[in-house]
Amino acid sequence: MNSPFPFGFPGPTAFYLTLYLVTFLIHALFMNYVLAGSSVLAVGAVLRRDTGPISALLRDWLPFMLSMAITAGVAPLLFIQILFREQFYTANLLLFHRWMSILPVLMIGFYLCYLLKSKMVRDWPLIARVAVGCGPFLCFGFVGWSWVENHLLSVQSAETWQRQYEAGTLVFRSAELIPRLALWFVAAFPTLALLLGWQLHVTQKEDDGWERADAARRVAIMGLAGLVLMAIAAGIYVGLMEATSRDAVLGPIAAPYFVVWMIGATAQGAVWALTLKSGRLGTRSLAIATAGLTAAFFGMAVVREATRLGRLDLESLYAKHEQATRVGGFWLFLFFLVVNGAIIAYSVRLSLTARRPDADEPEGETMPDEAKPEAGASS
Amino acid sequence: MDLPPYYPINDFGPAMKGIVIGGLGIFHVFLAMFAIGGGMLLCYFEWLGQTGRCPGAKKFVDGYFKAVVLVSFIVGAITGVAMWFTSIQVSPRTIGFMVHEFHWIWAIEWTFFSLEISSGYLFYRYGPKLTDVARLRLLATYAIASWFSLFWINGILSWQLTPGSWGDIGADTHSVWGGFFNAGFFPSLIFRTITAMTVASLAAMVIINLMPLDRAGKTDLINKSAHLLAPMIAMPVLGAWWTATMPADARATLFANIVMLMFLGMAVGSSVLIGLYAYFGLIRQRMYINGPTATLLTVLAFVATAGGEFVREGVRKPFTARAGLYSTSFTQVELDRLRQVGCVTNDPYPLQNADAYPSDQLRLGAKVFRFHCSVCHTYDGANAVLHLAGSWTPDQQRLNIAQLQRTKTFMPPFGGTPEELEALVQLIRWKSDGSPEAWPVSDDEATLAQIQAWLDEVGTRPGIELIHGGGAAEGGH
Numbered sequence: 001m002n003s004p005f006p007f008g009f010p011g012p013t014a015f016y017l018t019l020y021l022v023t024f025l026i027h028a029l030f031m032n033y034v035l036a037g038s039s040v041l042a043v044g045a046v047l048r049r050d051t052g053p054i055s056a057l058l059r060d061w062l063p064f065m066l067s068m069a070i071t072a073g074v075a076p077l078l079f080i081q082i083l084f085r086e087q088f089y090t091a092n093l094l095l096f097h098r099w100m101s102i103l104p105v106l107m108i109g110f111y112l113c114y115l116l117k118s119k120m121v122r123d124w125p126l127i128a129r130v131a132v133g134c135g136p137f138l139c140f141g142f143v144g145w146s147w148v149e150n151h152l153l154s155v156q157s158a159e160t161w162q163r164q165y166e167a168g169t170l171v172f173r174s175a176e177l178i179p180r181l182a183l184w185f186v187a188a189f190p191t192l193a194l195l196l197g198w199q200l201h202v203t204q205k206e207d208d209g210w211e212r213a214d215a216a217r218r219v220a221i222m223g224l225a226g227l228v229l230m231a232i233a234a235g236i237y238v239g240l241m242e243a244t245s246r247d248a249v250l251g252p253i254a255a256p257y258f259v260v261w262m263i264g265a266t267a268q269g270a271v272w273a274l275t276l277k278s279g280r281l282g283t284r285s286l287a288i289a290t291a292g293l294t295a296a297f298f299g300m301a302v303v304r305e306a307t308r309l310g311r312l313d314l315e316s317l318y319a320k321h322e323q324a325t326r327v328g329g330f331w332l333f334l335f336f337l338v339v340n341g342a343i344i345a346y347s348v349r350l351s352l353t354a355r356r357p358d359a360d361e362p363e364g365e366t367m368p369d370e371a372k373p374e375a376g377a378s379s
Numbered sequence: 380m381d382l383p384p385y386y387p388i389n390d391f392g393p394a395m396k397g398i399v400i401g402g403l404g405i406f407h408v409f410l411a412m413f414a415i416g417g418g419m420l421l422c423y424f425e426w427l428g429q430t431g432r433c434p435g436a437k438k439f440v441d442g443y444f445k446a447v448v449l450v451s452f453i454v455g456a457i458t459g460v461a462m463w464f465t466s467i468q469v470s471p472r473t474i475g476f477m478v479h480e481f482h483w484i485w486a487i488e489w490t491f492f493s494l495e496i497s498s499g500y501l502f503y504r505y506g507p508k509l510t511d512v513a514r515l516r517l518l519a520t521y522a523i524a525s526w527f528s529l530f531w532i533n534g535i536l537s538w539q540l541t542p543g544s545w546g547d548i549g550a551d552t553h554s555v556w557g558g559f560f561n562a563g564f565f566p567s568l569i570f571r572t573i574t575a576m577t578v579a580s581l582a583a584m585v586i587i588n589l590m591p592l593d594r595a596g597k598t599d600l601i602n603k604s605a606h607l608l609a610p611m612i613a614m615p616v617l618g619a620w621w622t623a624t625m626p627a628d629a630r631a632t633l634f635a636n637i638v639m640l641m642f643l644g645m646a647v648g649s650s651v652l653i654g655l656y657a658y659f660g661l662i663r664q665r666m667y668i669n670g671p672t673a674t675l676l677t678v679l680a681f682v683a684t685a686g687g688e689f690v691r692e693g694v695r696k697p698f699t700a701r702a703g704l705y706s707t708s709f710t711q712v713e714l715d716r717l718r719q720v721g722c723v724t725n726d727p728y729p730l731q732n733a734d735a736y737p738s739d740q741l742r743l744g745a746k747v748f749r750f751h752c753s754v755c756h757t758y759d760g761a762n763a764v765l766h767l768a769g770s771w772t773p774d775q776q777r778l779n780i781a782q783l784q785r786t787k788t789f790m791p792p793f794g795g796t797p798e799e800l801e802a803l804v805q806l807i808r809w810k811s812d813g814s815p816e817a818w819p820v821s822d823d824e825a826t827l828a829q830i831q832a833w834l835d836e837v838g839t840r841p842g843i844e845l846i847h848g849g850g851a852a853e854g855g856h
């Protein structure tokens with residue numbers, strides 16, 4: 001643990017950790033859109049300002065993004081069971097009903113998203129519209145909170161687990177819970193801003209300049225505010241976290257990634273500042289912001305992982321990881337990952353190009369960029 | 380060493396854990412079947428529509444697909460995650476073990492799941508605007524991907540009952556593919572495929588009835604979707620094939636146990652009814668079928684699925700994986716060890732309501748029950764120990780628990796010390812007596828010696844071996 005990740009770990013552990021991190025990032029990409037996006041819609045519903053292009057895009061894409069967040073969540077769910085089986089299972093068991101409740105809540109949130117998208121709701125009384133507008137965010141916020149709580153419980157000592165079980169409370173209170181959740185929440189906005197930026201860019205038409213400039217500026221504000229708040233929240237969280245975690249985060253294993261995270265965030269910040277001035281979303285600036293987000297994501301993921309690695313007795317897990325590598329099937333997995341990834345890419349292309357001649361051309365909806373994260377879901 | 384890992388065990392109240400996982404399983408399987416069969420049905424209808432064989436087909440395809448997305452993508456996907464979470468709640472050791480052994484299979488399945496969701500959404504969103512060729516390609520991708528997710532998961536599920544050449548749990552190396560393509564793989568794969576077609580076809584009839592079409596149009600669509608019911612004819616043969624691949628003792632449990640027979644009856648009876656209606660009504664007479672009848676048939680298919688899933692859960696007992704993991708989450712080697720050191724001596728989790736018991740002996744008994752019985756029994760809810768054994772004499776209780784695998788072959792051997800067993804017996808007596816404030820401690824040497832003698836007499840091998848001869852724990856046959 002004295003060299004940067006993934007060095008300093010035995011091969012099998014580094015291998016599964018990397019797979020876990022990469023798949024987790026795909027989950028985080030969609031999850032960020034869902035979490036931050038649903039909060040934007042909730043605010044819009046309360047303030048009754050939900051008519052602009054951003055709200056329309058969010059309403060249109062939220063169900064799909066949620067589906068992707070869930071689908072992409074399955075892969076890290078698999079690898080976490082190889083890496084930290086006892087920790088993950090124990091936390092699940094201790095939270096019991098409270099943990100299982102995320103599933104019906106997800107389902108309710110999902111249907112509310114579809115409801116929000118339907119025309120029917122527009123004629124409902126105000127109070128019902130506000131309720132439907134806030135519902136998805138309440139649901140997904142609860143799910144996010146639950147994942148954070150489960151995560152924090154999973155890295156506790158055996159004694160804490162036993163006390164928790166004995167008390168039978170099904171709720172885990174930790175001083176880290178709120179700052180960690182807050183960090184996740186505000187950090188979701190730069191991601192949302194970028195994805196929305198692409199969506200707006202692609203659907204942009206010649207004749208709606210003023211409205212688009214306004215939307216571009218809003219996206220830029222989302223991105224900038226998210227970045228600033230993220231820096232503040234991260235600072236608070238590092239101050240409050242348990243000492244062993246802090247040592248790991250600031251120590252050799254994660255420090256280089258901290259720097260990568262900062263650089264990525266700065267690049268995004270620069271792009272959003274320019275966008276705020278110009279009111280324009282260009283391909284080049286979006287590409288730079290994308291590179292920035294990618295770097296920030298990888299940096300953030302490793303730093304996040306360090307908070308866990310710092311606390312566990314990792315050496316006791318090495319043997320399990322080594323055993324797992326002796327199980328067959330990896331090459332076939334790799335094969336299907338490539339093949340199915342290619343078929344997904346092909347299907348996206350097909351859907352965009354093989355239009356019937358009589359089909360009206362590109363709707364008010366978006367496209368090519370949504371295709372991208374989709375293909376990403378399994379590659 | 381050789382001790383099982385200890386997890387915090389939850390109390391499910393009056394519900395038996397098997398019912399919880401079984402109940403959710405049925406729901407999930409049914410939805411998955413709807414999605415998988417739906418893929419095939421849609422391809423068929425799209426082809427019918429494009430080749431002019433059925434004019435209303437295309438409209439139906441778009442309508443039916445909406446139902447697939449709204450029901451199956453949401454509830455299906457989430458109940459899938461729920462299956463995983465529930466398995467963790469019921470038996471973390473079992474799911475952890477399966478994940479360890481088959482994680483690449485699951486990872487492969489995930490690539491197909493991603494393909495299924497992506498192609499599905501693309502069709503949902505862009506289908507109406509695409510050329511015929513593109514539509515058919517997307518639908519075929521969707522259908523193939525969803526069928527393959529069945530293919531992969533089926534190997535793991537059938538391995539639980541028939542581990543095949545995967546080998547024994549204690550062995551150093553295992554053959555993943557030997558376990559995957561086990562004896563039960565093909566019969567259950569084909570069986571499930573046909574079930575999927577059946578469910579999709581019946582659900583289609585419900586949906587067709589909801590569509591704004593005239594009577595003739597509906598009848599045409601209904602008769603076309605009935606074509607997917609035709610393969611049901613092969614079900615009896617496949618069922619027989621599947622039972623033939625089962626370990627002999629599991630088959631014996633299936634046919635000798637009244638509850639199992641009831642579930643089997645549910646599955647077979649409902650399927651026969653659907654089959655008869657399909658053959659005479661829909662395929663031979665080309666009849667119309669109205670909404671309520673179609674719904675009734677779909678409910679019957681659900682009942683059949685339920686019966687089938689409970690049979691699948693039930694015949695594995697006393698194992699969750701026949702390769703050597705008992706339902707109580709210990710292996711044979713660990714069981715032998717627990718007989719010497721005690722099953723809860725090393726359990727670090729305290730009781731949640733320790734003060735409710737008047738003595739340490741009863742507290743010990745409660746821990747033994749939690750570790751050793753609670754996965755299949757409750758105190759006085761479903762499959763209640765107090766109802767089953769509460770009225771027995773103390774010695775009947777001692778003997779029958781000491782020789783648990785002989786009492787019922789689908790229970791594992793008792794893996795604990797005589798002191799633990801006596802504590803469990805006292806707990807059952809105390810509870811049957813209405814949990815009085817005071818309860819004498821029972822530590823008579825002669826009683827403990829008698830329990831030890833009974834334990835030694837029956838040994839630590841599974842009960843199915845007492846009837847069917849050696850080797851059952853290694854996976855039967």
Ligand code: HEM
Pocket residue numbers: 024027031034035066069070071072073074076077078080106140141143144145147148149150151152154180184304460
């Ligand atoms: C809208 C729904 C969801 C939201 C808002 C959400 C949010 C989150 C958050 C905030 C974390 C980070 C926890 C932390 O670092 O403390 C997380 C982790 C994770 N999520 Fe999700 N999630 C959602 C749905 C899902 C689903 C359905 C799955 C599974 C299929 C999933 C799988 C995971 C996994 C495996 C982790 C890593 C946990 C760990 O490392 O301890 N998520 N999620």
